[in-house]
Amino acid sequence: MKQKWLVLGVLALGFSLLINISSSHAQKSPKTMTLLYSNNINGEIEPCPT
Amino acid sequence: MKDLRESEKGILVLDSGDLLFKRFSNPTPENELKGISEKAYLIIESLNLIGYDAIGIGEDDLTLGKDFLMEISKKANFPFLSSNLFDEASGNTLFRSSIIKEVNGLRIGIFSLLSSEFFTGPFDPRKKGLMIRPPIEVAQEMVKELKPKTDLILLLSHLGYVKDIEVAQTVPGIHIIIGGHTGINLPYPPVIKNIVILQTTSRGMFIGRLDLLFNNNEPIFYNSATKISLENNLSQINQRLNSKETPEAEKAQWRKSKEETERTLTQLRGKNQFTNHIIPLQDQMKEDPNIKTWVDAYKAKFQKTEIPPVPK
Numbered sequence: 001m002k003q004k005w006l007v008l009g010v011l012a013l014g015f016s017l018l019i020n021i022s023s024s025h026a027q028k029s030p031k032t033m034t035l036l037y038s039n040n041i042n043g044e045i046e047p048c049p050t
Numbered sequence: 051m052k053d054l055r056e057s058e059k060g061i062l063v064l065d066s067g068d069l070l071f072k073r074f075s076n077p078t079p080e081n082e083l084k085g086i087s088e089k090a091y092l093i094i095e096s097l098n099l100i101g102y103d104a105i106g107i108g109e110d111d112l113t114l115g116k117d118f119l120m121e122i123s124k125k126a127n128f129p130f131l132s133s134n135l136f137d138e139a140s141g142n143t144l145f146r147s148s149i150i151k152e153v154n155g156l157r158i159g160i161f162s163l164l165s166s167e168f169f170t171g172p173f174d175p176r177k178k179g180l181m182i183r184p185p186i187e188v189a190q191e192m193v194k195e196l197k198p199k200t201d202l203i204l205l206l207s208h209l210g211y212v213k214d215i216e217v218a219q220t221v222p223g224i225h226i227i228i229g230g231h232t233g234i235n236l237p238y239p240p241v242i243k244n245i246v247i248l249q250t251t252s253r254g255m256f257i258g259r260l261d262l263l264f265n266n267n268e269p270i271f272y273n274s275a276t277k278i279s280l281e282n283n284l285s286q287i288n289q290r291l292n293s294k295e296t297p298e299a300e301k302a303q304w305r306k307s308k309e310e311t312e313r314t315l316t317q318l319r320g321k322n323q324f325t326n327h328i329i330p331l332q333d334q335m336k337e338d339p340n341i342k343t344w345v346d347a348y349k350a351k352f353q354k355t356e357i358p359p360v361p362k
Contacts, residue, residue, distance in 0.1 A: 033060045034261050036063045039065060040067075041068070042253050043093065
């Protein structure tokens with residue numbers, strides 16, 4: 001019985017360590033986002049010379 | 051755009067209005083009605099294919115009236131947005147007043163405003179059956195509604211550049227304004243009260259790309275070009291300081307400049323930043339085969355009846 005609890009305890013500790021490592025890793029990489037935007041296309045369907 | 055949409059995560063594709071029709075001429079010539087109507091459908095189909103996330107409404111999008119616009123919106127895979135455009139009879143907003151999109155774990159609130167000043171008067175046919183509420187008042191309401199639910203608030207504005215500045219000065223809580231109507235390229239976007247104002251020129255000559263980098267949760271951004279400029283300055287200052295030709299008295303001045311530049315660079319460390327690019331959509335750009343087929347078919351059917359558009 002004692003052995004079973006010990007194994008469970010080790011597993012729980014390992015699992016929580018894994019979560020901590022992965023979340024701290026995620027915090028390190030900053031979030032990014034890209035906006036592509038258009039306005040006043042005015043019904044143009046062909047490339048307009050710039 | 052389609053390629054980028056497919057290759058990268060965390061992208062929003064948006065338009066701030068005056069999308070479907072060329073500049074309004076009253077009345078629209080009878081022989082153009084069928085052609086411009088079909089072209090509007092072609093544009094919506096193309097935007098579906100590109101993967102637009104939302105569009106705002108411009109006054110010229112109402113060229114064929116509110117019923118046409120409501121009908122065509124049903125063909126879009128993305129929402130038409132307008133927060134201050136109301137159906138006069140029912141008192142309801144014509145389209146959804148806002149949406150919240152989740153991008154890379156960020157909740158982005160998007161709403162849209164149209165100016166009543168761009169209509170030619172109370173009898174402008176585009177305005178028939180519509181009521182337009184004051185944009186600043188509505189912007190304040192939208193921010194109040196979206197703020198608790200979002201990380202970033204974005205306005206698709208069809209108010210014109212001058213009004214965009216007024217909104218930035220008077221409505222705190224918005225973070226990015228994608229402007230329209232004026233049709234000016236803003237390669238170095240103004241940041242007013244921490245609100246980034248964007249816009250490109252008209253007739254689809256350019257598309258804008260804004261990349262945001264979040265180093266913290268505070269939605270305040272500085273232009274990455276500022277940092278590059280400061281770093282270049284610092285390198286030039288160091289050259290002067292290391293040069294034997296620079297007199298000692300002058301070096302003292304350069305040392306002060308160096309301290310100041312380094313201080314500013316330290317202040318920018320850890321802050322959120324943006325990079326903006328205005329990309330020309332030239333002939334050389336790869337065309338989508340589906341869209342090309344649709345455009346060619348349209349041209350074969352209608353182009354002879356069209357009058358060249360009047361530059362804005």
